[in-house]
Amino acid sequence: MQHPTNPIPVGVLGATGTVGQRFITLLSTHPWFTIHALGASPRSAGKAYKDAVNWKQVTPIPASVRDIVVKPCVAQEFVECKVVFSGLDADVAGDIEEAFRAADLAVFSNAKNFRRDPNVPLIVPLVNPSHLSIIPQQQSLLSLKKGFIVTNANCSTTGYVIPLYALEKAFGPIEAALVTTMQAISGAGYPGVSSLDILDNVIPYIGGEEEKMEWETLKILGGVAEDDQGAKSFDMHAKQPLRVSASCNRVPVIDGHTECVSIRFARRPPPSPQQVREALAAFTPDAQSLGCPSAPRHAITVHEEPDRPQPRLDRYYQDGAGVSVGRVRQCQVLDIKFVVLANNVSIGAATSSIINAEFAVLKGVVQA
Amino acid sequence: MQHPTNPIPVGVLGATGTVGQRFITLLSTHPWFTIHALGASPRSAGKAYKDAVNWKQVTPIPASVRDIVVKPCVAQEFVECKVVFSGLDADVAGDIEEAFRAADLAVFSNAKNFRRDPNVPLIVPLVNPSHLSIIPQQQSLLSLKKGFIVTNANCSTTGYVIPLYALEKAFGPIEAALVTTMQAISGAGYPGVSSLDILDNVIPYIGGEEEKMEWETLKILGGVAEDDQGAKSFDMHAKQPLRVSASCNRVPVIDGHTECVSIRFARRPPPSPQQVREALAAFTPDAQSLGCPSAPRHAITVHEEPDRPQPRLDRYYQDGAGVSVGRVRQCQVLDIKFVVLANNVSIGAATSSIINAEFAVLKGVVQA
Amino acid sequence: MQHPTNPIPVGVLGATGTVGQRFITLLSTHPWFTIHALGASPRSAGKAYKDAVNWKQVTPIPASVRDIVVKPCVAQEFVECKVVFSGLDADVAGDIEEAFRAADLAVFSNAKNFRRDPNVPLIVPLVNPSHLSIIPQQQSLLSLKKGFIVTNANCSTTGYVIPLYALEKAFGPIEAALVTTMQAISGAGYPGVSSLDILDNVIPYIGGEEEKMEWETLKILGGVAEDDQGAKSFDMHAKQPLRVSASCNRVPVIDGHTECVSIRFARRPPPSPQQVREALAAFTPDAQSLGCPSAPRHAITVHEEPDRPQPRLDRYYQDGAGVSVGRVRQCQVLDIKFVVLANNVSIGAATSSIINAEFAVLKGVVQA
Amino acid sequence: MQHPTNPIPVGVLGATGTVGQRFITLLSTHPWFTIHALGASPRSAGKAYKDAVNWKQVTPIPASVRDIVVKPCVAQEFVECKVVFSGLDADVAGDIEEAFRAADLAVFSNAKNFRRDPNVPLIVPLVNPSHLSIIPQQQSLLSLKKGFIVTNANCSTTGYVIPLYALEKAFGPIEAALVTTMQAISGAGYPGVSSLDILDNVIPYIGGEEEKMEWETLKILGGVAEDDQGAKSFDMHAKQPLRVSASCNRVPVIDGHTECVSIRFARRPPPSPQQVREALAAFTPDAQSLGCPSAPRHAITVHEEPDRPQPRLDRYYQDGAGVSVGRVRQCQVLDIKFVVLANNVSIGAATSSIINAEFAVLKGVVQA
Structure with missing residues (x-):
């Protein structure tokens, strides 16, 4: 079990929302993960992040993120991301996260949509990261190699x-x-x-x-x-x-x-x-x-x-x-x-998703 | 059981405090009770009520009360009161209420001091006004004719x-x-x-x-x-x-x-x-x-x-x-x-004391 | 200048909104005005008021209003109203108020749309009700007998x-x-x-x-x-x-x-x-x-x-x-x-419209 | 003008109060200043700081300060402090700060007492640190070598x-x-x-x-x-x-x-x-x-x-x-x-005092 040596490119879905802003704040200084792509609604796609977002955090928008052009939430725009964090609202998270998984992407979601799925683990990272053991079965059922969905709790x-x-x-x-x-x-x-x-x-x-x-x-x-x-x-x-x-x-x-x-x-x-x-x-x-x-x-x-x-x-x-x-x-x-x-907004949301992803990297569930 | 026909003179102890202000607001329009005397700390005694109080209610000080001269909390100043409401703080309520009772006055207290007394009823007026039945025993033990203490709850x-x-x-x-x-x-x-x-x-x-x-x-x-x-x-x-x-x-x-x-x-x-x-x-x-x-x-x-x-x-x-x-x-x-x-501040405090007193009047416990 | 002797039927537009709720609360106990018709968006029209509204006042919905069926904001539904109060949002107030005026109705509006109109008075009732003197010119320009718009201020x-x-x-x-x-x-x-x-x-x-x-x-x-x-x-x-x-x-x-x-x-x-x-x-x-x-x-x-x-x-x-x-x-x-x-929400909104209408009644500008 | 190379021992008066807590938070990580003595009221003196204080900051009490024994605000306890920061309340600040200055200590005060003194500068550090030029006159009038009072603004x-x-x-x-x-x-x-x-x-x-x-x-x-x-x-x-x-x-x-x-x-x-x-x-x-x-x-x-x-x-x-x-x-x-x-609580209080002291060190007004 080794710590990664190269930066791991990650994406954030729902990047302009409250949870998305928190993901970005945390990821901008993360030792392993580097923000590679930001996804948001069609209204925001195509704009520089600083122009698309109504930033509400008490720290300024990270300089490294201000000018990233926001993408629509379609999987082909995120193929280089080893991990995709989802801060999407429940009304759109179901379809988008499913499509991302189908494109063999590893999705760590803060949304509620898949929490009750019998093949999707619901993980509080300080409690039951061992539930990642269901992932091979999730992948096998869908004939995926790398893609999966992991949710964190309410x-x-x-x-x-x-x-x-x-x-x-x-x-x-x-x-x-x-x-x-x-x-x-x-x-x-x-x-x-x-x-x-x-x-x-x-x-x-x-x-x-x-x-x-x-x-x-x-x-x-x-x-x-x-x-x-x-x-x-x-x-x-x-x-x-x-x-x-x-x-x-x-x-x-x-x-x-x-x-x-x-x-x-x-x-x-x-x-x-x-x-x-x-x-x-x-x-x-x-x-x-x-x-x-x-x-x-x-x-x-x-x-x-x-x-x-x-x-x-x-x-x-x-x-x-x-x-x-x-x-x-x-x-x-x-x-x-x-x-x-x-x-x-930390352990109750974005921080949990991120620790879940860290754990998955260390366990080799994410193929970094 | 008859409703009283003449105004019943009442006193308020702790008249400048939060509970006291609420007592005064409610009593100023009461159909039976009429404010006869106000008691407060030595610092306030001797002043017109409007000058002694830091009024914090959303309705103005009742006109009938503004110029009443505040008295010290000594029983002889309240002998004409058929009912004395106490909004005193717990640090002084014990001694003062005891002295008022000893002077054969009927005290309805919002303070906690006598709530655990085995001869003092603790009455939520919409629940257990029947506990007034202990009053004769309280009076008998202290050789009182009219005086007693009734408390309401936290x-x-x-x-x-x-x-x-x-x-x-x-x-x-x-x-x-x-x-x-x-x-x-x-x-x-x-x-x-x-x-x-x-x-x-x-x-x-x-x-x-x-x-x-x-x-x-x-x-x-x-x-x-x-x-x-x-x-x-x-x-x-x-x-x-x-x-x-x-x-x-x-x-x-x-x-x-x-x-x-x-x-x-x-x-x-x-x-x-x-x-x-x-x-x-x-x-x-x-x-x-x-x-x-x-x-x-x-x-x-x-x-x-x-x-x-x-x-x-x-x-x-x-x-x-x-x-x-x-x-x-x-x-x-x-x-x-x-x-x-x-x-x-209503049923949880002054309103409870007042209904308790009304009940006691109707039951003849207060000799109006 | 005489006070009216018969109840004056009035309507309220935007009845389910914040200002509308305040109009209704005030009008339900008004000595002259009686609520005759309530208008709201198509989503609310046809429902009983109590089912259409998300009531947010600290007093309950007036009993006389609970079961009134809400109408759409079309003038023919309000022809019997001598006064129509508008609590409409600015995005719809312009067209609707204009249509009501064109139907010869007297509109007292809280919306901003006509405040700058050179023939519409902008009246703070404790300041410039004399500006009602422009109304004949407003009516004359539009060939109206009874209809007009009066606005109150921000x-x-x-x-x-x-x-x-x-x-x-x-x-x-x-x-x-x-x-x-x-x-x-x-x-x-x-x-x-x-x-x-x-x-x-x-x-x-x-x-x-x-x-x-x-x-x-x-x-x-x-x-x-x-x-x-x-x-x-x-x-x-x-x-x-x-x-x-x-x-x-x-x-x-x-x-x-x-x-x-x-x-x-x-x-x-x-x-x-x-x-x-x-x-x-x-x-x-x-x-x-x-x-x-x-x-x-x-x-x-x-x-x-x-x-x-x-x-x-x-x-x-x-x-x-x-x-x-x-x-x-x-x-x-x-x-x-x-x-x-x-x-x-009182003198800054609904109360102003109502006093304006009262003044107009007393001055004969509203033909009650 | 050189930056100091050795840690400069400082004291904090009013250390348990709101401003004092802020001084301690800032000083605990300061590159030049090191907390040497804490002063508070007789009620707190003699206790470990962690037991004397009702800590209200969102970061924990700095570990280096928790067990410092609080001293009374008397100058002889602070003689080794090159700088004394005062977060004292105005009702005691006058006498104490004067006594500290008389003991030839350099006092940077957040209190209002000496702000109007014609020989005490009132310094907003981003505005008028040049007013330190009055210090020699202040010292000369009182025959002091190192002691003085500098205030910051409301x-x-x-x-x-x-x-x-x-x-x-x-x-x-x-x-x-x-x-x-x-x-x-x-x-x-x-x-x-x-x-x-x-x-x-x-x-x-x-x-x-x-x-x-x-x-x-x-x-x-x-x-x-x-x-x-x-x-x-x-x-x-x-x-x-x-x-x-x-x-x-x-x-x-x-x-x-x-x-x-x-x-x-x-x-x-x-x-x-x-x-x-x-x-x-x-x-x-x-x-x-x-x-x-x-x-x-x-x-x-x-x-x-x-x-x-x-x-x-x-x-x-x-x-x-x-x-x-x-x-x-x-x-x-x-x-x-x-x-x-x-x-x-930062530039409006403790941070100003600290920058004032830094400026005084760099200008040689404080003899570090």
Whole structure:
């Protein structure tokens, strides 16, 4: 397993959107990947990136990207890209990503379209990059050599499955998880949430979000099963039934999803709050051990202060690549409760796709 | 049970504070009560109210109150008040309220100091005004004729115990309740929360709040027991054990606490979401049937829209005297989950005290 | 000049939009006007109002309006309306309002389309309702008997021309006005400003707004001139040249435009701050003397506190029908400076149209 | 003029406060200065810094500082510091800074106490570091060898005097400047502005701020005069009278003061907007030419986009060490108007003190 020595050309689809801008910001200083092609809607195609984009990041457009001419999202324009990152909106992502895969391109997608596909892994890079093991089957079914689709999870799912996974590794199966989210407006893209809807307000509903969290958790925390014929499938945490109940809220926060989580372990007696804190702090994901350059040094930062994590103070730590957990304490109804904070535009979106791609490069799944 | 015919003189302690301003706003147009005396700290005493107060309400200072000279919080200044409302801060409320009671005055307090007293009722007026039945014992112990203390609950407790009570009435005991709050800044008083702490932020911690919610719920939803000697005590929901787990968060909302609640009933099978909706909508508290003038016409407004209630849109309905419930649906971990919104400065504070006093007048507990 | 005795049937165009909702809220309790017809886009036409609208007001949809079937914005559907209020967006208002006028209907419009028309008055009802005198000429040119268009001003213009007019009445011409606005998000309609653009931010630009303020001020504060042939025209303050410089900013405030104004009078020496305060407080507009029911009792509330007016505390006073002025003091560069607050959705929009119509009824311009 | 080769030990007074935290963040990675001593109130003295401080920065406490034991603010504890930065509150800064100077220490203060002292320079480092020339006179009057006080300006003054100075350099004297500010909450320190006062609000008043802006501008933009006896004094822009009118507002923005500025030049005809843009973009302050390491590479960033600068997007550019100017256009009342954005906690506070100290080191005023 060797780190690549030559720059790996990559493409970004949906390059002018919110997630696309974040991909570009991160990739512009990436040690392995170099931006080779940018794709966007026909309205933007043909323009210099700086003229096509309504740039909303707090750092300026990277100089190396300003004058790249944006291409339409057609596969032949991206054939030289070893990796294609997709920040496309769900309404167009399905067709385009499928076409890119069919053209034997490796697609790492932030869109939801293929997350439920039984041959597409849904990977939170600090949790289940091992699910890349389904890729050969995906390729075989479609007679592809190099092309595939890997998805990452919904931003609200990503945050809390990381500590859940760390705790399952340490203490065995979790039986029930009840999570209430307070999600940032950036999770809805741009223009996204109207200011008239969210200033001085909470919206106790995000369309489809609770279903996504409840379902994605099972696929991510479950294993990959193999039947007698060698056919692989995701077991959806079926061997160790896990019930998940999510309540999703939008709050007037720019970046950073805060989530209050209560869990019940299968193990009796359950671990103590102190044991939970220690297990979380000790958690080292494979992406980190393996040396993915965008993996955080501390996957989970455990706060001892009573009033942390807070999105405004903690969301940019490690450039948002890890998660923060605080207030680990007993739950009077389940076993343990705590607060998680995850930067939805970093580990909750573009950063996850990028670490997934790094992991795939190191594992030889991407043929760099 | 007759409605009073003559104006009932009342006093307000802590008149310049946030809760005091709200008491004054509500009392200035009250059909029974007339403001007779205002008490505040020595710094304010002796000044005209308009000069003592830093008025922060969206309606002007009531004309009838502007020139009332503020008094110190000593009982002899309030002897003519049939009812004394206390909006005092907890650091001074204990001594002052005790002194007022000792002077045979009827105190309705928003402060936390006496909530745990075994002879002081903790009353959410749309839930347990029947707990006034402990008052004779409180008076007897202290050899008082008219004086007593009645407390109302913490603003975050008030919101969600109203639907809990309605559901217990309809479907029998609740076994477990897990509640995550998103609380308005006005709940912390003035100056309260620093803007640097809450703009673009969530603070996942409010000191002492979770303990209050977990404990108060048991006292409010429990009954009043009587032993063989006729001694009364609060049973703390002991006959039907109820476990409560609260996670309290501060969010950048001015008024209105939003709470995500999951509950488990003792009854198997539990009621359906539709049955729950109907029971909530049908709930009529005694304070309403009895004709308390400040009781809301609809104690619980059940929303059918998927994204309601929202604090900014729903908090001022019925001047904040009722609560709103929405998103009643199944919970994958417990039985049923829903969202409650309560106006923390109305039903969560001054309005509760006032309805409690109205109820006490109608029941003859206050000797008007 | 008599107040009408029978209800006057009125229509509302753009009934589902932000301004339309505000028209409906105000008209539902109006002493003279009764809602007869609601018009909206083809997408809404044919639906009950409650199903067509995404209601965003803090009071519920008026019961009398909930089930009215929305009509398309075609004049024949509104022939029984004595007054038609238009809350249409500018992109459709031009054609529709013109067609309604051609059908001999009296249109009071909040849209910008006809504001610059030399035969259409641009009326801030607390300033220049006398400009209704142009209506006969407008009708004559188009051979109409009853139909006409009256516009009201941009929300940011309305706020500050009221004190400007009061000061010109008291002290003679103003030579220069320099105004910097801090405008609420509701001024941009719904969905309007993206929350990602305005949370924790100021946007120092509102497209076209500065030009509107600089131009509208001249038309509103100018007179109606008449040439030898009796032809009337607006003199654009030409006899007393007034230079206006506006800088417009969007701030994270829901309702209420705050404006910092500096002015230079022609008169030397200029009035003192105290004289200015007195003149503002004494100002009584014709709409008030004449008895327009929606006119505020205090056209201009002058604040003495050093830190007022503030949008959150002062915008709902008199239901937003007046304006607040504070901090009247000397300006080191021009003569006098002060702060104005106007509720952009009330006096800055629907309330202005309604008072204009009331005035027109009282003056017999509307044939009720 | 040589860059220092050995680390220069510095102290920070008011180390636990908002400005102190910012000093520490910046100094912890400074190429010349090394934190030697931290001073705070008696309540904090004796504690490890990490235990004394309520850290509110978005980056963690620098590791090198966490365990430094905080000292009381007495000069003998700081004798080894070549430079002492003061982030003290005004209520204590006067006495402490005077005592430190009397102990022959070089104090660079962010407090207002000595700004009006006729022998203390008030320096915006990108404007008038030449005012350090008054230091020998300050020392001589007090018989000091190394000790002195240098102040930097109020955060709202700093932002707009930089472009004013650049324009005076290019086009000669400015006669009048009218500035309306929209200031961030961090300018008021911590806890500072109550969230109840500023959420969904504008406060059109900041105590003393307008006077500070109007006065400080004259001292900063004026020269240092010398009489026949060689006595030096600040000429307060007296030779070229400049009238300044400021209107100061607080808005719900965390960091970054936005200011709308209109100016009138003495020169007739005045420069065009394009000439102004070019002069601003070309401006190179002495602190930059001289090589102060904390000086920004671009002192003034001129934006061409119509809607910039915006605090949320532009305040962290160059770590807030420069200012942004946009919307340069004609003013109908004065000559030219534009928008300035300055990061009030960087160039508006700690960064200014640090560049002032760097400049003083390079000029030999600090004896490093």
